[in-house]
Amino acid sequence: MERITIATPILNGNEKKYVDECIDTGWISANGRFISEFEKKFAEFCGTKYALACCNGTVTLHLALLALGVGPGDEVIMPTLTYIATANAVTYCGATPVFVDSEPDTWNLDADKLEEKITSKTKVIIPVHLYGLPCNMDKIMSIARKHNLAVVEDAAEAHGAAWNGKVVGSMGDIGSFSFFGNKIITSGEGGMLTTNDEKLYERMKLLRSQGVDPHKRYWHTTVAYNYRMTNLQAAVGLAQLENVQWHLAQRKRVAALYEKYLPMLGDLVSTQAVPAQANHVYWMNSVILSESVKLSRDEVMAQMEAHNIEMRPLFYPMHIMPPYKDDSVHAPVAESVSSRGINLPSHGKLTEEQVRYIVESLKEILEQEA
């Protein structure tokens, strides 16, 4: 039986045709029609005025923070339970990430624990729409506005997700997306920034390309970066975006299959709760093993691997890993969820038979020791 992987890109649209066009025309670098079209269509998709394509979804966060003036001595509040790119982007600016615990049901940043972290040094809040589930943006934006803080949405995992009908990437001051190979849509490596603010857009654009004066060749107005996307990446990204509704529908289909079969496991596992205001796009379907399961999370994953099924642990909280280790961070929910959490295969090619096999295999493993 073929190994069932966590993720796989699905390149079934114009990807090949557009990449061929790049090669046939020689437009393979950071100029070309696919870049501007990808940006334009992505801005439409998010309902923002501007979108800016970059080489990945880590540098997008870096550019967003730089454009907002984050620098040494500043603090940036973010969830401890996220992918490390969120924290690293803060560190690149010389600023300090301040970690907040998760909500027990959604695993997203707990907005009720946000305000107590705000100090005179706080500049920005980065909510992360974890695994495709949008954060409570009403609460987060109202706290941010009250304290005059900027918000960068880390929407790397959540293309097309929405809170109260508003699409992620359009609610904060800036939205940041990733098109890594395992994300909802991909460009191989790639990222996108979204904003409605012209000044922030212009600033991020300047910083993306060596700070070059747009009207004077080789005249540079500031120290900046080469964070550009290539036309080759944009060719793949644009083709993916043309089919984004289909990709999102596949995610919903797979999530519905898990919803159908996971009840077989009774209360041996729990799943990420979806608030009524949220449109979850299911980058990952995940389970938390209940306390009654005697096997460790890692043993469960190893046994699933023997069934030829790939699983991954949930992210580790930032504050327990070497670069950000900090015993003073109080985040019992994130620690607990992370230590017992598993991502299940979640890509859009999964069949009903495969999802049933995954859940049945998990049941067999969990029940032997429960």
Ligand SMILES: *Cc1c(COP(=O)(O)O)cnc(C)c1O
């Ligand atoms: C994937 C991801 C990123 C960015 O990743 P890149 O691999 O640099 O594109 C940032 N934040 C989160 C939460 C992610 O999952």
